[in-house]
Each structure stands twice: as C-alpha cells, then as structure tokens.
Amino acid sequence: MVTTPIDNSIMKVKLVEVKGVSKTFNGVVRALDEVSIAIRQNEIVGVVGENGAGKSTLMKILVGVFPPDKGEWYYKGRKVPFPKNPKEAAKRGISIVYQEKGVIPCLKVYQFLFLGHEDKYVKISRLQIDKMRKHAREILEEFHVKCDVENFMYELPLSTQKMVEIARAILSVRLEHEDDDITSIIILDEPTAPLNIEERRELFGDILDMKKNASFIFVSHIIPEVMEFTDRVHVLRDGKLVAHYDLSKEKITEEDLFRAIVGRESSEYIYKPEIKRVVSEKVVLTVKNLTKNGCYYDILFDLHKGECIGIFGPAGSGKSEIINTIAGLISFEEGVLIVKGQEVKTKELPHVRLARGIGYFSGETGKELFLNWTITKNISIVNIEKILRKFIPVISFNAEKQMAEKIVQRMRIRTPGINTDCYSLSGGSKQKVSIGKWLERSPDILLLEDLTMGIDVGARKDIYETISEMKKSGISMILVSDDPKEYSILCDKIMFIKDGRIQKVLSPEQFKKVMAT
Amino acid sequence: MKIPGRKKLIPPVIIQTLKTHPVIIALIALVVIFSSLYPERFLTPLNFKTILRQFVTLTLFALGPSIVVVTGSLDLSYVGIWMLGGILVWLLMPILGMFSILVIPLLGLATGLLIGVIQVKAKIPSFILTLGLLATYAGLTATLSGGYPRHVRGYEFITARLIPYIPTAFLWSIPIIIAAVFIIKRTKIGTYLYAIGSNEEGARLAGINVDKYKILAFTISGLFTGIGSIILFQHLGGATPVNLNLNNVVGPLVAIVLGGTPLIGGSGGPQRTILGALTFTVLYRGLLLSLLHPQAIQLIVGLLLIVSIVVGTRGLKGVTIT
Numbered sequence: 001m002v003t004t005p006i007d008n009s010i011m012k013v014k015l016v017e018v019k020g021v022s023k024t025f026n027g028v029v030r031a032l033d034e035v036s037i038a039i040r041q042n043e044i045v046g047v048v049g050e051n052g053a054g055k056s057t058l059m060k061i062l063v064g065v066f067p068p069d070k071g072e073w074y075y076k077g078r079k080v081p082f083p084k085n086p087k088e089a090a091k092r093g094i095s096i097v098y099q100e101k102g103v104i105p106c107l108k109v110y111q112f113l114f115l116g117h118e119d120k121y122v123k124i125s126r127l128q129i130d131k132m133r134k135h136a137r138e139i140l141e142e143f144h145v146k147c148d149v150e151n152f153m154y155e156l157p158l159s160t161q162k163m164v165e166i167a168r169a170i171l172s173v174r175l176e177h178e179d180d181d182i183t184s185i186i187i188l189d190e191p192t193a194p195l196n197i198e199e200r201r202e203l204f205g206d207i208l209d210m211k212k213n214a215s216f217i218f219v220s221h222i223i224p225e226v227m228e229f230t231d232r233v234h235v236l237r238d239g240k241l242v243a244h245y246d247l248s249k250e251k252i253t254e255e256d257l258f259r260a261i262v263g264r265e266s267s268e269y270i271y272k273p274e275i276k277r278v279v280s281e282k283v284v285l286t287v288k289n290l291t292k293n294g295c296y297y298d299i300l301f302d303l304h305k306g307e308c309i310g311i312f313g314p315a316g317s318g319k320s321e322i323i324n325t326i327a328g329l330i331s332f333e334e335g336v337l338i339v340k341g342q343e344v345k346t347k348e349l350p351h352v353r354l355a356r357g358i359g360y361f362s363g364e365t366g367k368e369l370f371l372n373w374t375i376t377k378n379i380s381i382v383n384i385e386k387i388l389r390k391f392i393p394v395i396s397f398n399a400e401k402q403m404a405e406k407i408v409q410r411m412r413i414r415t416p417g418i419n420t421d422c423y424s425l426s427g428g429s430k431q432k433v434s435i436g437k438w439l440e441r442s443p444d445i446l447l448l449e450d451l452t453m454g455i456d457v458g459a460r461k462d463i464y465e466t467i468s469e470m471k472k473s474g475i476s477m478i479l480v481s482d483d484p485k486e487y488s489i490l491c492d493k494i495m496f497i498k499d500g501r502i503q504k505v506l507s508p509e510q511f512k513k514v515m516a517t
Numbered sequence: 518m519k520i521p522g523r524k525k526l527i528p529p530v531i532i533q534t535l536k537t538h539p540v541i542i543a544l545i546a547l548v549v550i551f552s553s554l555y556p557e558r559f560l561t562p563l564n565f566k567t568i569l570r571q572f573v574t575l576t577l578f579a580l581g582p583s584i585v586v587v588t589g590s591l592d593l594s595y596v597g598i599w600m601l602g603g604i605l606v607w608l609l610m611p612i613l614g615m616f617s618i619l620v621i622p623l624l625g626l627a628t629g630l631l632i633g634v635i636q637v638k639a640k641i642p643s644f645i646l647t648l649g650l651l652a653t654y655a656g657l658t659a660t661l662s663g664g665y666p667r668h669v670r671g672y673e674f675i676t677a678r679l680i681p682y683i684p685t686a687f688l689w690s691i692p693i694i695i696a697a698v699f700i701i702k703r704t705k706i707g708t709y710l711y712a713i714g715s716n717e718e719g720a721r722l723a724g725i726n727v728d729k730y731k732i733l734a735f736t737i738s739g740l741f742t743g744i745g746s747i748i749l750f751q752h753l754g755g756a757t758p759v760n761l762n763l764n765n766v767v768g769p770l771v772a773i774v775l776g777g778t779p780l781i782g783g784s785g786g787p788q789r790t791i792l793g794a795l796t797f798t799v800l801y802r803g804l805l806l807s808l809l810h811p812q813a814i815q816l817i818v819g820l821l822l823i824v825s826i827v828v829g830t831r832g833l834k835g836v837t838i839t
Contacts, residue, residue, distance in 0.1 A: 354724030362722055370715040372783055381712055382723045384705050394703045437723075 589782025625743020
C-alpha cells in the first residue's frame with residue numbers, strides 16, 4: 001500500500017467544512033443523517049460507501065444541486081450559506097467532475113475548457129480566440145495534460161478527457177474568483193468507471209501531480225484505489241458517517257475498509273462457489289480464425305455446453321469486439337462462426353442471433369432496461385413468446401405477473417412490488433432485473449459483458465450465484481469484464497488477449513496465480 | 518389507521534386513474550364550465566350529436582398515428598390519405614363501381630409501408646418525411662381532381678341513421694377503436710412498439726427486429742387511417758376537399774398529445790388518444806358557443822398543442838404517464 005505523504009509540518013487550513021448535514025427525500029428516505037466533513041488544502045479526501053449510502057446526495061449538496069434540510073457550511077472558518085447552484089458552489093471553491101456525460105465530444109479542447117466562461121474573452125462582441133488558445137495552452141501545460149488545444153475532445157483517450165474535465169473544473173473556480181492562486185476543491189465522482197487499468201494508473205499519476213494546485217474529494221467504491229490515492233477516507237453507510245481514517249497516520253487494511261463499508265464481515269460477501277467444473281463434450285459454438293481487421297485476428301475456440309469462457313485483456317484489446325461480433329452487433333471479415341452446427345453469415349442482426357440461441361447482456365443498465373417500464377414488463381420483453389395464450393396469440397397478464405414474481409424472488413430484487421418502475425430502483429436491483437430476464441429466457445449461449453460494473457458487493461454475490469446456477473443448468477457463456485476476480489469465480493477457461501490476438505489459455509487456478517504475481 | 522366500516526370518499530382505483538390520466542379532470546372541468554356558462558345551448562341533444570360527430574373525425578384520423586407516436590416517430594400523412602383516397606374513389610368509380618371505396622384502405626396500407634421503408638432505410642426524421650408526403654398527396658389530389666371537389670354518390674348508407682342522436686359514423690368507429698387498443702395493449706406487436714419507443718438500443722439488444730417493427734408501425738397506422746377514411750369520406754360529405762386544411766392536420770395531433778402520449782414515445786397510445794379527442798372536441802364546441810371569433814379559436818388550438826406537448830414531455834408533478 002502506498003500512501004502519499006502529506007506535508008504535515010504546516011497546519012493545513014480547513015478550506016471548506018460542512019457540519020451536521022441532513023437530507024430526507026419525500027419525507028421518508030433519510031438520505032443523509034448529520035454528516036460532517038472537512039477538506040483542507042492540497043489533500044485528497046476519499047468518500048466511500050455502497051450504492052445508495054448517500055455519496056451522491058452529499059456531493060450534490062456540496063455543489064448546490066439541491067439544498068440540505070439542515071446543516072452548516074464554513075468557508076475558511078467563516079460561516080456562509082449553502083450554495084444554491086453550481087455557480088455559487090464555484091464561488092465557494094467547489095466544482096465537480098461527473099462520472100459520465102461531462103464531455104462534449106464535438107468541441108475543441110480550448111472551446112470545452114472555457115465553455116460557459118466565454119464572456120471573459122469577449123472584446124466588442126467578438127471572441128478573442130487567440131487569447132483563449134493561449135490561455136488554454138498555459139493551463140494544459142500547468143496540469144501536464146498531454147494534448148493540444150486544437151484537438152477535438154473525441155480524439156483524446158478517455159483518461160486525457162478526464163484530465164481536461166478536471167482542468168476545466170479547476171478553471172471554473174478560478175474564473176469565478178478571477179484569481180489564479182485560489183485553491184479549488186474538485187469532486188471526482190467515480191472518475192475511473194469508464195477507464196481500464198492502465199488508464200486508471202495514468203489518471204491517478206496526473207491527479208497526484210495536480211495536488212499542488214488543488215484539493216480533491218474522491219468518490220468511489222473501488223477499495224484499492226481509495227487506499228492508494230487518498231490521504232483521508234470517510235465511510236458512509238445508510239446516510240451516516242460510520243468511519244473516518246487518516247491513512248497517513250493509521251495503518252488499515254483493505255479488509256478493514258471493506259468491513260466499514262458493508263458493515264458486516266466481508267468474507268460473507270465474497271462468493272466462493274463450490275466449483276465442479278464438469279463440462280459436456282457437446283460443442284455449441286465454434287469460432288475458427290475469426291478476424292476483423294483493426295479489432296481482432298485469428299480467434300479460435302470451441303464453447304462447450306455448460307462452459308464459461310472468459311476473454312481477459314485490457315480495454316481496446318479486442319475482447320468486447322469479439323463478443324459483440326458473436327452477438328450480431330458488428331460484423332467479421334474473415335473466418336467461420338458456427339452456432340450449434342450451423343455456419344452463420346457475418347451480417348446477422350441480434351434478433352436473428354437470439355433466434356439461434358445467443359443472448360447478449362451488455363452490462364449497461366441504460367441499454368438493457370426500459371427505465372420507464374415496470375419490472376414486470378422489463379422481464380417479459382425477451383420472454384414474450386412464453387406468455388402468449390395458446391390459441392390466440394394474446395399476452396396473458398396473469399402469466400406475465402407470475403413470471404415477474406418468480407424472477408424477483410429468485411434474484412432477491414429489493415423492490416416494493418413487481419409494478420415498480422425501473423428508474424426508481426437502485427443500481428444493483430436494476431442489474432438484477434436485466435439479468436433476471438435472461439435467467440427466464442435461458443438461451444443456449446449467453447454473452448456477458450461487464451456483469452457487475454458499478455454494483456455493490458451484496459448484489460454482486462446474488463448475481464454470481466444466479467450465473468452459476470444458469471451455468472449448472474447447461475447454459476454456455478462467454479464473459480468479458482474488467483474485474484479479474486470475476487473470471488476466477490465464474491470461468492472454466494480464460495483466454496488472454498492482447499492487441500486482438502489470443503496470447504494464452506489458462507485454467508482458473510493458473511489464472512489466479514498469474515494475477516497474484 | 519383505517520377506521521373499520523368507514524368508506525373512503527373516493528375509491529383508490531379512481532384516484533389512480535385520475536393521477537395517470539389528468540386529462541379526465543380537464544374533461545370534467547370543461548363540461549361543468551360550459552354547461553354552467555351556456556346551459557341552454559351546451560346541454561342539448563343537437564350539441565351532443567355535434568360533439569360526437571367531431572369526436573369521430575378526430576379519433577379516426579388520430580388512431581393510426583398514435584400507434585406510430587408510441588415508437589417515438591410521427592406520422593402526419595393521415596389527411597393526405599383521406600384526400601387522395603377520396604379523389605381516387607371518384608376516379609375509379611366508373612371502373613370498379615361500389616368497390617372503389619376499398620381503394621382508400623389499400624392506399625393507406627401502401628402509404629404506411631412506403632413511409633416505413635423509407636424511414637428505416639434512409640434514416641430520416643419521420644416528421645419531415647410524412648409532412649413531405651402530406652404535401653405531395655395534397656398536390657396530387659388537386660391535380661387529379663382538376664381543382665374542384667368531386668362528389669361521389671352511392672355511399673350514403675355508411676352514415677345512414679340507425680339510432681337517434683348518435684351518428685352512425687360513431688358506431689362504426691367503435692370496433693376500429695377497440696382493434697387499435699387491442700393491438701397496442703394485448704399483442705406482441707404492441708409491446709415491441711412500446712419497447713422501441715422507450716429504448717431503441719435496448720429493444721435491439723433484447724432481440725427485437727427494430728426495423729421490421731418500425732415499418733409495421735407505419736403500415737398499421739396507414740391501414741387504420743385508410744379504414745377510418747372510408748367512414749370519414751362519407752362522414753365529411755362524400756367528397757374530399759382539394760385544398761389542404763391545416764386544422765385537419767393539427768386537430769388529431771392535439772388529440773394525441775392532449776390524451777397524454779408524449780411525442781418522445783414509449784408510453785401512451787390509442788386508448789389515451791380517445792380521451793384526448795373527446796376533451797379537445799368539448800373544448801372546441803364550448804369555444805364555438807362562446808363569443809370568441811373563430812380565428813381566435815384557431816389561436817387557442819395552436820397554443821393548446823404547444824402546451825400539451827410541453828406538459829406531455831416534461832410530465833406534471835406527481836403525474837406518471839403509462
């Protein structure tokens with residue numbers, strides 16, 4: 001464990017401090033209960049907790065998205081009112097970088113940096129573009145962002161995009177104060193969610209560099225990241241602050257932090273299935289020399305009935321493209337794809353592949369679910385043939401209801417009822433509904449991508465259990481994920497892929513050894 | 518705590534219905550307001566009949582398109598199908614005799630299929646495509662007719678009086694309405710159309726042939742408009758106008774949106790359109806009875822469309838539209 005040493009010689013000023021913040025929604029759910037945190041100069045403060053622990057609510061109060069029910073706000077020791085909007089929050093030195101959708105891809109870097117602050121660069125109703133470019137260049141240099149101001153945002157790698165977003169957040173505080181020496185507090189809301197492992201390292205290296213100029217609040221549920229990169233950690237559970245660790249002074253382990261987050265022994269939560277890897281001889285899917293130039297080359301494997309193959313590699317290695325090809329989302333150029341003994345054409349849409357018995361789970365709630373629909377409808381959508389009446393093909397609402405109730409119970413979905421709209425569910429429950437519909441459908445082959453991305457530990461356990469059950473019942477699977485643990489839990493065989501080519505094929509035991517070193 | 522034996526003032530079912538269908542409140546309010554303002558003119562059998570007549574017109578135009586709106590697209594071709602269909606009946610009368618009326622549903626079906634295929638293959642916004650088609654059909658109608666409305670006789674039986682004070686066209690429209698609601702609520706097709714409107718990418722991943730069902734939506738819409746137009750042809754005078762009347766286009770749109778089918782798709786449908794059509798008709802009749810100038814009514818209709826689109830898209834506080 002590496003903790004970054006802070007300069008403890010000078011007593012650091014508390015930049016912003018909030019005390020006794022409480023918030024209830026609809027008068028029922030207590031989202032935050034008497035929460036107090038303080039941020040000092042040049043430090044990285046972690047805020048961790050399970051989904052629904054109140055992290056997002058706290059951050060939204062800090063940037064003025066909504067007001068708290070009660071609480072006090074001190075800016076450099078002076079009591080000030082809570083900000084009413086993000087602009088006022090910037091006046092108090094706080095700005096946020098959201099998890100996703102913060103970037104506007106079609107803008108150039110300098111346009112994006114000054115978006116919303118153009119009036120500072122207007123001279124007689126004309127934008128002084130040269131001045132903007134020059135200023136932008138200075139900022140990119142100051143923060144060591146490796147890109148040119150003339151680049152379009154979409155041209156940049158994801159980690160650089162994040163850096164530009166962080167630079168923009170710092171800039172917005174400075175411009176609000178018209179002072180370049182002001183210390184800003186930047187909230188990073190799950191900044192690493194879309195990044196792969198190397199990109200994460202890179203981003204964190206850059207953020208540590210930036211600590212000279214700013215303080216950060218780092219919201220995450222990835223424990224190793226928090227341990228490595230933060231100076232202090234606050235743990236939120238059910239809207240309350242349950243623990244606070246000063247990592248420079250206290251020695252705590254990942255296990256300690258984990259226990260504080262879930263509030264129970266973590267060993268309960270890490271699912272260790274009794275692996276009986278009996279795989280039938282029957283081949284359901286054959287992939288021979290599959291090639292798509294620029295994505296993957298000469299992919300070769302057989303998928304047996306009831307087998308789970310993992311394709312492991314960094315983002316951009318071609319792993320997603322391979323399963324997207326099998327799902328029918330993209331086409332291949334060379335090679336042969338044989339599904340249950342039948343060779344298939346390169347251009348087949350997902351519905352044709354599903355008819356052949358291939359289901360695809362994308363891992364993105366927004367893609368999987370119809371959020372304005374009830375749980376019932378979301379489950380029945382891929383199983384509609386099952387609930388049609390026999391003689392006249394009319395939907396039987398009764399059968400639909402029974403199907404949904406069965407799945408909600410089996411997946412242990414926490415919901416007031418099966419007719420709850422999906423957008424009101426928690427992240428973990430949403431994922432369970434998405435998987436539940438495939439559980440009911442039980443296709444011959446299920447392609448799983450990012451099975452548990454952004455999901456808390458409890459829900460993760462339930463999902464692994466379901467997947468193992470499905471495997472036992474004879475469903476074959478191909479798994480692509482960013483979490484190495486997932487591969488060792490679920491897979492019978494793991495293929496390492498790099499630059500679009502399979503490097504080696506490992507058993508789960510070998511895989512564990514490789515990952516440990 | 519519930520006190521046993523004491524009944525709730527309003528049953529929860531009704532409260533729930535009103536919550537999800539706020540337009541019913543508007544409808545009741547309008548009826549109450551107009552009845553008290555013009556008691557001797559609004560609450561008359563004649564006015565009742567007029568409201569039903571206008572309701573039929575709106576509903577038959579709006580049923581098909583509201584199926585398309587569920588998928589998140591828009592179909593404005595209905596008035597075009599009715600106009601061109603009417604003139605084709607006149608043209609084909611000497612050849613086909615009484616069967617020539619069947620050309621209208623065929624035209625509707627073909628139009629819907631055409632729109633669907635173009636929209637899916639060329640991926641252009643359905644709004645502009647169907648608007649263009651509407652203009653084309655209107656132009657074609659004017660050209661084929663030589664610029665004069667052409668009367669066709671022989672179909673009077675369609676609207677012949679069966680029950681006093683109830684227009685026969687209204688009776689005809691009942692099975693059509695039931696069919697539309699049935700398709701959208703109880704069949705696989707309907708469910709898939711909702712899915713496409715709610716989350717197109719998700720629908721694709723769930724193994725739905727999105728393109729096919731989009732084409733199907735337009736085709737069903739065209740067919741419904743075509744069948745409806747048989748009735749409307751006679752209902753609206755046994756001849757179709759040769760000039761495009763904007764009111765005919767806007768009215769059904771208001772009915773759809775006012776009923777609570779948001780233009781972004783994914784919810785609502787024909788069952789709501791009926792409510793919207795009824796509310797709009799009552800409002801329209803009420804305004805006609807008032808001292809307002811007819812042009813001012815047009816203004817109000819336009820504003821109503823805008824307001825209901827905004828409300829339908831953003832949602833009212835505490836109101837869920839499903």
